[in-house]
Amino acid sequence: MxxxxxxxxxxxxxxxxxxxxxxxxxxxxxxxxxxxxxxxxxxxxxxxxxxxxxxxxxxxxxxxxxxxxxxxxxxxxxxxxxxxxxxxxxxxxxxxxxxxxxxxxxxxxxxxxxxxxxxxxxxxxAPEHSGESVSIGALMLDPTTHRVSYAGQPLKLGPTEFKLLHHLMRHAERVHSRAQLLDKVWGDHVYIEERTVDVHVKRLREALGEAAAMVETVRGAGYRLTTQGSSQK
Incomplete structure (x- = not known):
């Protein structure tokens, strides 16, 4: 920048x-x-x-x-x-x-x-530089080069979706409430509403294509990234 x-x-x-x-x-x-x-x-x-x-x-x-x-x-x-x-x-x-x-x-x-x-x-x-590349199943994310791929195919993510995915991958299988995601992904930005998280999760799934099922909605609790969803339709 x-x-x-x-x-x-x-x-x-x-x-x-x-x-x-x-x-x-x-x-x-x-x-x-x-x-x-x-x-x-x-x-x-x-x-x-x-x-x-x-x-x-x-x-x-x-x-x-x-x-x-x-x-x-x-x-x-x-x-x-x-x-x-x-x-x-x-x-x-x-x-x-x-x-x-x-x-x-x-x-x-x-x-x-x-x-x-x-x-x-x-x-x-700004790309996150906290740590090395993260891999969950066939999904890979490199915070240094700001690249994401699934089964070897590159994916294009917007800046907010990249940061959201990075956080979910670093804490795979853990359920995150919307409030927790706002705190960790959006930080001290107090003006963001919880509904915004849903919009960016939807956008993230669209960008992930075949890997979209890995981002699960846990009814009444929030979202999680799981390898269990990688083979689902």
Whole structure:
């Protein structure tokens, strides 16, 4: 990661974008502003940012559409996306997370909340270097190179899914509650809701493909990673 993280702000209201930019600059970030999806794509094609602050309501393509597109692009798939929106209902939050957002900020928000969320997704994006490669059955994870494979085939995981899988593999067969996963994977990020864990587990299973059954739901308790599920459909 670069010493000065770059934040792409995709926001069509100049006053809000300028306020965010000023606060980011004062706190050690380099802001780049794009007023719509076309301008944002142009910036992404030039240089990948470290984080994207993406407004839900934009002229032309919506923030949801942009998030889905960038998550499907191998080049931008790993860039953390924080959705900015006035929509505060849980279904809307889930829709944003399902579209590929890593986090969600409801307007109006404080500068400190925004900075905390940005720092949190940057921490989650950084590969874990605690220990050597982990293998559970045919599933292998190398925290140093940030690579995951199943039966010798490479898998592509987003930064949060990688950290979630790393934790589950290091504690295989143990049941983890959503609260425990929030503490261990998201750390001191107090704004994350437990429902977010379910969304990222779903995304992790999709990325694991044939190995998805290894991530089990333990009804009423949480999740665990087990070799017993590796041969299940």
């Amino acid at each position: 670069r010493n000065i993280p770059t934040v792409l702000i995709v926001e069509d209201e100049p006053a809000i974008a300028e306020l965010i930019s000023v606060n980011l600059r004062h706190n050690g970030f380099t802001p780049i502003w794009a007023e719509d999806g076309t301008a944002a794509q142009r910036e992404l094609d030039a240089v990948l940012p470290d984080v994207i602050l993406l407004d839900w309501m934009l002229p032309g393509q919506s923030g949801l559409q942009l998030a889905r597109r960038w998550r499907q692009d191998a080049r931008s798939k790993g860039v953390p996306i924080i959705m900015l929106t006035a929509r505060s209902d849980e279904p809307d939050k889930v829709a944003g997370l399902d579209a590929g957002a890593d986090d969600y900020i409801t307007k109006p928000f404080s500068t400190q909340e925004m900075l905390a969320r940005i720092r949190a997704v940057l921490r989650r994006r």
